Amino acid sequence: MNDTLIALVPAAGIGARAGSADGRPKQYRDLDGEPMLRRTVRALLADARVAQVRVAVAPGDPWVHAALSGLPRTVWRACGGPTRAETVRAALRDADVADAVWVLVHDAARPGLPAEALGRLIDACLSRGRGGLLALPVADTVKQSAGGADQEACVARTLPREGLWLAQTPQMFRAGTLRSALEACAGDPRVTDEASAVELAAASAPAPLLVRGARANDKLTWPEDFDWFEDRLAARRQPPGR
Ligand SMILES: Nc1ccn([C@@H]2O[C@H](COP(=O)(O)OP(=O)(O)OP(=O)(O)O)[C@@H](O)[C@H]2O)c(=O)n1
């Protein structure tokens, strides 16, 4: 079977929850002097098995060239859509690769992907011949809210956390599996990641593998997530204290 592997990076969001002081979407925000998107692409390039990284940006995006210029094995296309799923669908169509090629879809908003976690996912999927995703088991007690705004939310019930995992990216599937799943589920609001499309569309396909991700790979969604990430970068620059 074909073990060719490419990465697709949906990067056409506006980062509404993160907010922006200068009008640039969050994937172009500088993190210790380097745009988030460039860090994300470099994290994928760190694994030599990734033959190419294809970045999908919004039509008319004026920032991507400066952010990514000079990176090897990297191309970008202005094929972003109105939702993440639409962007991934368009990027896959644009890539025009054979069904057997493996595709790693990774959020632009996860710049801290460790090489070990990426390697674990690739090893697991290639050795089992099966799609999968990085994820973390839920470590906290889980409450369901009875509704209300953030300030007024109250508990409706406590949910059992056994067997619950939080999905991260990359999510790795063969191009043919992903293409047909995303086409079959087009417009379905339940499709918030690639695995959910595969789960919904291909009842006969093997269930995606859950491969342990990493806290460092958390998505930068809210303003405080950027402080957390920059603190991590700063801590890694410092020699350990006494
Ligand atoms: N129409 C869209 C929406 C999202 N994305 C991408 O999907 C990933 C998901 O991360 P998320 O935090 O949801 O990003 P945004 O949609 O930009 O954030 P928000 O929902 O706060 O606006 C990001 O890399 C984002 O750029 C995309 O390519 N196309």
Ligand SMILES: C[C@](O)(CO)[C@H](O)COP(=O)(O)O
């Ligand atoms: C794909 C994802 O990162 C998995 O956790 C996540 O679902 C994307 O977040 P969004 O806010 O739904 O775009």
